[in-house]
Amino acid sequence: MTALLERVLDRAAGQGVPVGAIGVGVPGTVDPATGVIVESHHTAELTGHHLGRALGARFALPTFVDNDVNALALSEWMFGLGRGARSLVVLAAGTGIGAGIVLDGRLVRGSAGYAGEFGHASVRFEGRRCWCGGHGCLVVYASGRGIAEAAGGRAAPLVFQAAAAGEVAADRVVSEACDALGAMIGTIVNGLNPELVVVTGGVAAAYAACEARVLRAAGRHALSLALARTRIAIVPGDKHGSVRGPAALALYEAEVPSP
Ligand SMILES: [Zn+2]
Numbered sequence: 001m002t003a004l005l006e007r008v009l010d011r012a013a014g015q016g017v018p019v020g021a022i023g024v025g026v027p028g029t030v031d032p033a034t035g036v037i038v039e040s041h042h043t044a045e046l047t048g049h050h051l052g053r054a055l056g057a058r059f060a061l062p063t064f065v066d067n068d069v070n071a072l073a074l075s076e077w078m079f080g081l082g083r084g085a086r087s088l089v090v091l092a093a094g095t096g097i098g099a100g101i102v103l104d105g106r107l108v109r110g111s112a113g114y115a116g117e118f119g120h121a122s123v124r125f126e127g128r129r130c131w132c133g134g135h136g137c138l139v140v141y142a143s144g145r146g147i148a149e150a151a152g153g154r155a156a157p158l159v160f161q162a163a164a165a166g167e168v169a170a171d172r173v174v175s176e177a178c179d180a181l182g183a184m185i186g187t188i189v190n191g192l193n194p195e196l197v198v199v200t201g202g203v204a205a206a207y208a209a210c211e212a213r214v215l216r217a218a219g220r221h222a223l224s225l226a227l228a229r230t231r232i233a234i235v236p237g238d239k240h241g242s243v244r245g246p247a248a249l250a251l252y253e254a255e256v257p258s259p
Contacts, residue, residue, distance in 0.1 A: 001024075001055070002055070002058060005022065005055065005059060009059065019061065020061070020062070020250070020254065021061055021062040021063065021064065021250040021251075021253070021254045022055055022056070022059060022061050022062070022063040022064070022246075022250065023063075023064050023065075023066075023071065023245075023246030023247055023248070023249040023250035023251075023253075024051060024052070024055065024063070024064070024065045024066075024246050024249075025065075025066060025067065025068030025069075025070070025071035025072070025242070025245045025246045025249065026040060026043070026046055026051065026065060026066070026067065026068055027040060027041075027042045027043055027067075027068050027098075028040025028041070028042075028043065028046055028047070028067065029067060029112070029113045029114055030065055030066050030067055030113050031112060031113050032109040032110075032112075032113050034050070035050055035051075035052045035053065035065060036048065036049065036050050037049050037050075037051060037065070038112070038113060041096070041131070042095065042096070051063075051065045052064060052065040062250075062253075062254055064246075064249050064250050064253040064254070066107075066109075066249050067098065067100070067113070067116075068092075068098070068242070068245065069090060069092045069098035069099060069100040069116065070100040070107055070109065070116065070249070071100070071245030071246050071248060071249040072090050072092060072100055072200070072241060072242065072245040073088065073089070073090040073099075073100025073101065073102055073107065073116075073245075074100070074102070074107060074245060074248035074249050074251075074252050075241055075244040075245040075247070075248040076088060076090050076198050076200075076241075077102050077248070078248045078251065078252070079244055079248065080198075080241065080244075081196060081198055081233055081235070082102070082195075082196050082198065085102075085194075085195040085196050086102075086103075086104055086105050086195065087102060087103045087104060087105075087192070087193075087194040087195050087196070088101075088102050088194050088195060088196040088197070088198065089101050089102075089116075089188050089192060089194045089196075089197050089198070090197075090198045090200060091118065091181075091184070091185070091188075091197065091198070091199045091200070091201075092200055092201035092204075092237065093142060093143055093144070093181070093199060093200075093201040093202070093203040093204055093207065094143070094144055094201040094202035094203060094237070095143060095144050095145050095202070096119050096139050096143050096144075096145065097118065097119030097138055097139050097142060097143045097201075098116060098117070098119055099116035099117070099118045099119070099188075100116055101115055101116050101192065101194075102194075103192065103194070107252065118138060118184055118187070118188065119137065119138050119139040119143065120132045120134055120137045120138070120139065121137065121138055121184065121187065122134060122135060122136040122137055122138075123136055123137070123138050123141060123142075123180045123183050123184060124136030124141070124180075127140060127141070128140045131145075138180055138181070138184050141176050141177055141179075141180035142177045142178075142180040142181040142184070142203075143156075143203070144156040144202055144203045146177075147159050147173055147174075147177050147203070150173045150176070151169070151170060151173045154170075156203050156206060157203070157205070157206050159173055159174060160174055160206035160209065160210070163175075164209065174210065175213070177207075178207070178210055178213040178214045178217055179213075179217045180217075181199070181207065181214050181217070182213070182214045182215065182216065182217020182218040182219075182220070182221065183217055183218075183220075183221045185197055185199075185214070185217075185218040185221075185222070185232060186217070186218050186219075186220070186221025186222035186227075187221065189218065189222040189223070189226050189227050189230045190221075190222055190223050190226055193226050193229065193230065194230060195229070195230065195231065196230065196231045196232075196233065197230060197231070197232045197233070198233050198234075198235060199214075199232070199233070199234040199235070200234075200235050200236065200237045200241070201237045202237055204234055204235060204236045204237055205236035205237075207234050208234045208235070208236060211234050214234065215232060218232065
């Protein structure tokens with residue numbers, strides 16, 4: 001990260017672009033009170049680190065570190081589909097499922113930084129065991145890893161392709177995934193009633209191809225008048241969005257006016 005930042009700062013200086021702050025999105029939970037990364041399942045070596053303080057001292061710039069999907073939600077809000085909205089939820093479905101929540105113009109982090117962990121909300125109380133230790137979590141049915149495990153190790157996009165080609169076993173897995181994701185969208189609509197829910201991430205392209213199924217499931221679980229005021233968009237994730245996230249985080253935190 002230090003080497004990458006050095007290269008980017010060099011290039012910015014070469015182009016005469018002033019850099020006002022550094023933003024970092026991490027795949028884990030950041031304690032909003034202390035800035036310490038308290039848990040990171042996919043990059044365990046980050047756990048316990050105060051990355052913001054270390055990078056801030058190294059580069060002498062204000063440095064902001066947050067959960068990557070929180071940063072992505074800020075990006076959608078400031079530069080993407082959520083521009084002009086006061087509230088939105090971004091559900092990022094990749095290996096796992098994370099969410100970022102903006103309500104009434106503020107990022108919601110929760111008391112310990114765990115706000116938005118809808119991926120580990122149960123959609124089946126007696127369901128399969130999850131890697132978090134819980135049972136029937138949304139990720140078990142609807143994340144890339146969960147879908148692959150349910151389909152005997154095949155990657156999630158291939159499972160969706162097989163289902164579209166008429167393979168019954170794959171279709172059962174996809175159907176369950178769409179139902180689980182739709183149910184969670186219904187819970188979000190009922191519980192937070194945001195103006196916009198964006199489903200994105202590595203598995204979103206596959207979900208976009210069965211959008212009608214997901215929306216039908218959402219309709220079965222959401223209160224109809226609440227759902228009527230929430231727009232649901234399923235958009236494939238892209239690398240640019242992931243990079244804009246931490247930039248949005250830095251702008252949000254530093255209250256630098258957006259360009
Ligand atoms: Zn779980």
